[in-house]
Amino acid sequence: MNQNQQLFAAAQKHIPGGVNSPVRAFGSVGGTPLFIKKGEGAYIWDADDQRYIDYVGSWGPLILGHAHPDVVAAVISTAKNGMSFGAPTALEVELADLICEMLPSIEQVRLVSSGTEATMSAIRLARGFTGRDKLVKFEGCYHGHADSLLVKAGSGLLTFDNPSSAGVPASVAADTLVLPYNDVAALEQLFAEIGDKIAAIIVEPIAGNMNMVQASPTFVQAMRNLTIKYGAVLIYDEVMTGFRVDLQCTQGLHGIKPDLTCLGKVVGGGMPLAAFGGRSDIMAKLAPLGPVYQAGTLSGNPVAVAAGLVTLKKIREIGFFNSLTQQTNKLITGLIQVAKETNTVFNAQSVGGMFGFYFSENIPVSFADVMNSDRTRFNAFFHGMLNKGIYLAPSAFEAGFVSAAHSDEDILNTLAVAKIVFTEI
Numbered sequence: 001m002n003q004n005q006q007l008f009a010a011a012q013k014h015i016p017g018g019v020n021s022p023v024r025a026f027g028s029v030g031g032t033p034l035f036i037k038k039g040e041g042a043y044i045w046d047a048d049d050q051r052y053i054d055y056v057g058s059w060g061p062l063i064l065g066h067a068h069p070d071v072v073a074a075v076i077s078t079a080k081n082g083m084s085f086g087a088p089t090a091l092e093v094e095l096a097d098l099i100c101e102m103l104p105s106i107e108q109v110r111l112v113s114s115g116t117e118a119t120m121s122a123i124r125l126a127r128g129f130t131g132r133d134k135l136v137k138f139e140g141c142y143h144g145h146a147d148s149l150l151v152k153a154g155s156g157l158l159t160f161d162n163p164s165s166a167g168v169p170a171s172v173a174a175d176t177l178v179l180p181y182n183d184v185a186a187l188e189q190l191f192a193e194i195g196d197k198i199a200a201i202i203v204e205p206i207a208g209n210m211n212m213v214q215a216s217p218t219f220v221q222a223m224r225n226l227t228i229k230y231g232a233v234l235i236y237d238e239v240m241t242g243f244r245v246d247l248q249c250t251q252g253l254h255g256i257k258p259d260l261t262c263l264g265k266v267v268g269g270g271m272p273l274a275a276f277g278g279r280s281d282i283m284a285k286l287a288p289l290g291p292v293y294q295a296g297t298l299s300g301n302p303v304a305v306a307a308g309l310v311t312l313k314k315i316r317e318i319g320f321f322n323s324l325t326q327q328t329n330k331l332i333t334g335l336i337q338v339a340k341e342t343n344t345v346f347n348a349q350s351v352g353g354m355f356g357f358y359f360s361e362n363i364p365v366s367f368a369d370v371m372n373s374d375r376t377r378f379n380a381f382f383h384g385m386l387n388k389g390i391y392l393a394p395s396a397f398e399a400g401f402v403s404a405a406h407s408d409e410d411i412l413n414t415l416a417v418a419k420i421v422f423t424e425i
C-alpha cells in the first residue's frame with residue numbers, strides 16, 4: 001500500500017467514508033483519494049510526494065494559486081495578533097467596503113464562514129422580507145447543504161447518485177420548487193400559477209455543480225423580469241463564479257442586478273469565508289436592525305478576512321482577468337484540438353478562470369444534457385490524467401479552475417498528456 005492508501009484506510013476508522021466532504025472520496029470515479037501534503041503555485045504534492053498540476057484549486061478559491069506569498073504573509077501577520085475575537089474588526093469593514101465597491105448590486109454585505117451559510121441566510125432573509133415561503137431552484141444547481149436546498153441538487157449529491165438527500169423533512173422540501181435549468185416556459189408558467197407565493201429564485205447563473213452549464217440570456221432576463229413583476233427576490237448564487245469568471249462576477253457579464261448575491265471561495269482566498277449581500281432595504285431586515293436572525297461566532301474572522309482582502313486586491317490589478325481568461329482559453333481550445341486530432345467526441349468551454357469539459361457532441365445547456373454525456377469516458381480520462389500527474393475534479397459534475405499560477409508550460413504539458421490519454425481511452 002502506498003501512503004495515500006494507508007492514510008485512506010486509517011481515515012476510514014474515525015471519519016465517515018474517510019473524508020470530510022463527500023466529493024473528496026473520488027465520487028463516481030472511484031479509487032483512493034489523494035492526501036495532499038503541500039501546494040505551491042499551480043502544483044500540489046500528495047502523501048507519496050507525487051506532483052500534480054492542479055485544476056481543482058480547492059474547488060475554486062485558489063485563483064492566485066497555492067500558498068501565494070502575499071496571502072500567506074497576510075495570514076501570518078494577522079494571526080500573530082490573535083485568531084478570532086467574535087467582535088468587530090477594522091479589517092472586516094475594509095473587506096465589506098471593497099466588496100460593495102466591486103459589485104454595484106451589493107449595497108450592504110454580511111460576512112459568514114461558508115457558502116452554505118451564505119445561501120441559507122440569503123433565503124431566510126428573502127422569506128422574511130417577502131413574507132412568503134416558496135423557493136424556486138433549478139435542477140442540477142447546488143447551493144450548499146442546507147435542508148431546503150438538497151432537492152434535485154448537483155455536486156456531491158449527483159456524484160453519488162442521490163440528488164435529494166435523506167434526512168430532509170418532506171415538509172421542508174415541499175417549499176422548494178425545482179424547475180429545469182434554462183427553461184423559460186416552465187418558469188413563466190410557475191410564476192403565472194403561484195407567483196404571489198414565491199419568496200425567491202436562487203440560481204447559479206453559471207452552474208458549476210453539474211459540470212459547467214451557462215444560463216442563456218433569455219433565461220437570465222426572464223428570471224429578472226418575473227421576480228420584479230411578482231415581487232420576489234432574485235438571488236444570484238455566485239459562490240463559485242464570484243470574482244472567478246469576471247471582476248464583476250456573472251452579474252457583470254449578464255448586465256443583471258440581482259437583489260441578493262451569495263459569495264464564497266475566491267472572496268476568502270482559500271480561508272473559510274463567504275458573504276451575502278445586496279439591496280439595503282432587504283439587508284435592513286437582518287438582526288440587529290430587523291426581525292430576520294442570522295449569526296456566527298467566526299463570521300468575519302480576521303485571519304480569513306486578511307486572506308480575502310489580499311486576494312481581491314490582487315485580482316483587481318490591471319490585466320489580471322485578461323490574462324487568467326486567456327490562459328483558461330488556451331487550455332480549453334487546446335483540449336478541443338487534441339480531442340479532434342484523436343477523434344474523441346469531446347467538448348469544452350470556459351468563462352474567465354472557470355471551465356467545463358464533456359464527453360458529448362454538444363455543450364450541455366441543462367441537467368439532462370449533462371446526464372447524457374459519456375461518464376464512463378470521463379472516468380477513464382480522469383484516471384488517465386491523474387496517473388500522469390494532472391489533477392482534475394474527480395466528478396463529471398464539477399467545474400474546473402485555472403489559476404494565475406498556471407504557466408504556458410503547465411498548459412502545454414497538460415495538453416500533451418491529454419493527447420496520450422485521449423488515444424488510450
Ligand SMILES: N[C@H](C=O)CCC(=O)O
Nearest residue numbers: 021022023059155156209
Ligand atoms: N462543488 C462543491 C462546492 O462547491 C465541491 C466542494 C465540496 O462539496 O466539498
